[in-house]
Amino acid sequence: MPLGHEMRGRVGMWCLIAAESAIFSIFVVAYLYYAGKSLNGPTPREVLHLPVFDSICLFSSSFTIVMAERAVAQGKMRFFGIWWLLTIVLGAIFIVGTAREWYHLIYVDGLTISSSLFGTTYYSLVGLHAFHVIAGLTGLSIIMIVTALGQVKQEHASRIEVFAMYWHFVDAVWVVVLTVVYFIAI
C-alpha cells in the first residue's frame, strides 16, 4: 500500500502517538511496580471511587468527535460545530470531575503527591493523562473558535481527522489508566 503526501498528517500523528504511548507505559509500569508498597496510608481501596460518570463522558466524546469528523467531511458545518462543541463539553466535564476528585483526596483524605508512594504514582499517572486531556481541550477550543469565525471548511476535513486521532488516543489511554488504577491495583 503506497502512502502518498496526503497521508503524512496521519503518519505523523501515529508517530506522536507511539512516542506518547512509550511515556505512558513507563508511568503505568511505575504505578504497578509500586502498588501496595507505600509505607503509610491511605490505601487506594480506602479512598478511590470508580469515576463512572466522568469516564462515560470522556468515552462518549470519542463518539461525538467521530460525528463531527463525518459532518465536516460532508461539508455540514453547522452540525460539525455542534458535535465539536459537545466534544469540548464532555471533555470539560471529565476534567472538572478529576478536579473534584483530587480536591476530595487532598482536603478530606489527606492524600498528596508527597504523602506516600501511592500519592506520588497516582497523581503522576492520572495527572499525566489529565494534562493530555487539557492539551486536547486547548486544541479543540482553538478549532472551535476558528470554526465560529467561519474559517473551517470541508477541505480541512483531513486535518480535523488528524487532530481527532489525538483525541481518540487520549480516550484510549484512559481505558488503560482506569483499568490499572481503579481495577488492577486497587
Added chain:
Amino acid sequence: MSNAESVLKPMTVSPAREHTRPLFDQVHDWIVTVDHKKLGLMYTLYGIVFLVIGGLEATAMRIQLAIPNNHFLSPQTFNQLFTMHGTTMVFLVGMPLLFGFANYLVPLMIGARDMAFPRLNAFSYWMSAMGGIILYFSFIGGSGLYGAGGAPDVGWFAYAPLTSPAFSPGHSTDYWIIGLLVSGVGSIGTALNVVTTVLCMRCPGMTLGRMPLFAWLNLVTSSLVLIVISPLTAAQIMLLIDRYLGGHFFDTQAGGSAVIWMHFFWIFGHPEVYVLIIPGFAFASEIIPVFSRKPIFGYAIMVAATLSIGFLSLGVWAHHMFTIGMTSYANAFFTASTMAIGVPTGIKIFNWLGTMWGGKIRLTVPMLFCIAFLFQFLIAGLTGIMLSASPFDWQLGNSYFVVAHFHYVLIGGLVFTIFAALYYWYPKVTGRMWNETLGRWHFWLFLIGFHLTFDFMHVPGVLGMPRRIYTYEAGRGWEVWNMIISVGVIFQIAGILFWVVNFVWAYFKGKPAGNDPWDAWTLEWSTSSPPPDYNFAKEPVVRSRRPLWDLKHPEDPDWKYE
C-alpha cells in the same frame, strides 16, 4: 565523472549569489529557514561545535589521568567533566550530527522537495539547540540558591539516589534534566519527521525495496528514537516530581526504588546506542559500494538485519545492570538477548566484506575511514560479547575495560563513519573538493591516536582500574597504560586539526567538485552541488535501486535485472 556530467546536465547555481547579500539578511535567512538542507547543515555544525567542546573535556580528563597523583583537576571538576563529556557526546554530538545527515540527505535520496513537515523540522532543531544551551548554561547558572555545584556532576546516567535533593543540592542536576527534556522534544519531532518523510514523500517509482539503504536505516533509527527517548523523558519527569514536589519514585526511604531508575534509564540508554550506530551503518552502506564499484551485497538481508537489531535492542537493557544483583533468570535472559544481537551485526559485517570482495576498490579518504570502521567495529562487537556474559561482567563491569569497549563502538565505529560521511558528502554540500593529502594525514593520525588510546585502555580495566576515579596511586601497574592512553589523545587532536584546516581551506579554495565526483548511484548526486533550494528541477522517476547508474548506463540499466 565526464560521463556522468554529459548525461546529467548540471544546473547552474552561482555560489557567488550568497555572498553578495548583506550579512544581516543571510543570518536572518538561516534563523527563519525551514529548508531541510539548511537545517541539516545547522544540525551538523551544532554537532561539530559540541564535538570540539566534548573533546576538550575528554582531553582535560586525560591530562589529569596521565600520571598518578595528579592535581591538574579537582575531584569536583573531574566529576563535572565526565558527566558533561558523556552527556554532550550522546545528546549534543551524536544525535544532532546524525539528524543533520538524515535531514540533509533523506529528502534528496528519495527524490523529495523537502521533509514532510518543514516547520516542525525548524521547531525541532531550535528545541535541540536550546537543550544544549540550557545544559551548558549550568556552568554559570548551576550553583542556584545553595552555592553548591556548577555543571551537573552525577554522571551521564544520573543514578538515583545521587540525584535526590539531599545529595544534589543546587540546580546543577536540574540543568541536566531540563536540558535533556527539551532536546528530547526536538529529537522526537525530528524522528517523527524522518519516519513520515520516508514513508510518504518518496518520488514515483521509489518503492521501499528500491530505497537507498541510508533511507532504510534512518527509518529504523527514527522509529527507535520515537519509542526510546520517551522513557527517558518519563523518568526525568519523575525525577523532577521527586526533586520539586516531594515525590518518592526514587526515594528509598519512602519505599521507592533506586534500581527502577536504572531500568528506566537503560530502557532508553541501550537502544540509544543503536540509535547512534545504525546511522553509522547507513553511511558505510552507501560509501563502501560506491568505492568498491559494486552494488551493496545482500540488500534485503541488510534491511532485515537492521530491523532485527532495532527489535532486539529493545530487550537487552539490563546487561548494564548485571553488577546490581539480579535473579539468575534475568541474568541468563539478558546475556542471551545481548549475544543474539551479535548475529545480525555479524551479518552486516559480512555483507560489507561481500560488497568489497572482488570489487575495484578505490582507497579514497572516505573509504579508508570505512575500512578502519569495519575492523574496529568487529573488535568493539567482540568485547561487547565478552561483557554480555554476566560472570565476565561481574569482574569487569564499571572498569576501564567497559570504557574502552564503548569508546571502541562510538569512536572506532561511529566517529570513523561520521568522518567518512563528512568527506563523502562535503563536495555535494559545498560544491568544492577537499585536499586528498591533508585528508590522508587526518586519517592516519586519527587512526594511530585512536588505537593508542583505546586499544591500551582495555588493559588497566583488566588490571582493575575503575572508571570515574579522578586519580590513582602509583605502583598499581596502571601508570604506563594511562600515559600511553593520554599520548594517543595528542595524535587524535593533530588529526582533527588536519581535518578542520582541510575543510576550511576547501570551502574557499577547493577545486569545484561537480555534481557527481564519486561516480555514485543515488539521487543526491544527480542534482547540482550544492543542491538548489528546490532540490530537483523535475521530480525524478526511479526504476531501480541505482537510479543514477540507469541514467549513466542506458545500454545496461539495473532495472533490467529487477
